[in-house]
Amino acid sequence: MECKINNISINYEEIGEGKPIIMLHGFSPDHRLMIGCMEPIFRSRDGYRRIYIDLPGMGKSESAEGIINADAMLDIIIEFINKIIPDENFILVGESYGGYLSRGIIYKMADRVEGLLLTCPVIIADYNKRTVPEPIVLINDQELLHGLTPEEVEDFSSMAVVQSKHIYERYKNEIVAGIKLADNIFLERFKENGYGFSFDVDKLGRNFTKPVLLLLGRQDSIVGYEDAWNILRNFTRATFAVLDRAGHNLQIEQEELHNSLVSEWLNRVDEIEQFKDQELLSKKEK
Template sequence: MECKIKNVSINYEIIGEGKPIVMLHGYYLEHRMMAGCMEPVFSDKDGYKRIYLDLPGMGKSEGAEWIKSSDDMLDILISFIDKIIPNENFLLAGQSYGGYLARGIIHKMADRIDGMLLICPLIIPDHKKRRVEENVVLLKDDKLLSKLPEEDAEDLNYAFVVQSKRIYERWKNELMPGFDMADGDFLQRIQQNGYGFSFDVDKADKKVDKPVLILLGKQDICVGYKDAWNILENFPRATFSILDRAGHQLHIEQEKLFNSLINDWLVRVKEA
């Protein structure tokens, strides 16, 4: 489906009916990343309206010359939410950069959010200031690597702590399409000129007393896990989990544990 926000076409997909959950993917990706990790959790559940969208300049959503910063991205997201689910409370889920934008949304409209999920959230926009881990592969699949094109093998060694045929297939089907479709020039301009919000997104006026789940990879070389401790005090109802044998794509590397923790979060939201 398509939604026009400030003359920018936003591509999105809605699955199911009931409590809205807005799903925000990471930088250079698109909505299939979030659908790939979240839809298996909802395969046996009713009562949830999952709203997957492509962020501007990613997937099938347009970029625009006037979108120069994460502040602009946030304004578009808030307008999108107001148009698609006006006056409704909702749940919010974000991965990596999507987790940064999710905190921006909760900063602006916390009264409408009944729960939040952060998957390997971006905490510090400036990569040089992040405390990240060194690249390591803890479970290597040499047989698989020997059958792959050299470029794919190199990417798998860099992007994943755990290797398997299923992980490789999910990477190709859920993540790589986003990299192929992204408007690189548009996204690089934002990274260079306005990747961080103009305000301190984690300086909260009041604590968010709603069920929250924060998931981090112990071997994450992109955003790390240590900087996320700094936001924990904002969420007194948060489960904070650091998963071993997991990097920036922990939802793929630790699929069963990921699904279990999401299920627990949904129960906590429902019973809140």
């Protein structure tokens, strides 16, 4: 599907009906990353309208010279939300850089967000200032690697903490396939001009009180896990989970645990909605 924002074509996919969930992927891939890890959870859940976006310059969404920094990209996303679901509250999911942008949405319009999931979120925009562990491969699959090209081996090994055929197939289909569509000239310029916000995105005027889940990989050498502890104070209803045997592709390497924790988080979000419905019914009966 296509949505025009400031003459920029934003590609997105919708699945299901009900409570809107906005899904934001990381830097360079496309919405297939989020579909791959989130749709299996909704096989046994009804009542959600999942909205998967391709961020500007990624996937099939257009880039633009005017999107010079994170502030401008955030403005595009907020305009997209206001156009697609103008009068509705929504649930928010962000992975990696999408987790950074998601906190920008919380900063700007927290009152409309009913739950927040951050998977391996970028906490500190400047890579050189992040606290990250050294890259490590915990489970090596030589048989798999022998069947790949040297370029594929180098690419996969630079990210994978756990190597297996299943993990590689998901990595190739959900991440690499999207990266191949990215506008690399735009992304390089974007990184140079303003990958980080001009404001302190984690300095909120008041705490976010809706259910939150922060998922971090213990072996994530891209964004790390330690820096995320510093934003926990902003979220009064947060589960903070650091998963062993997981790097920056936590949703693939710890698939079962990821799905279980996300399902529990959705239960907590639903619980609040059910409580509000009960309150409304009680007021009508009076």
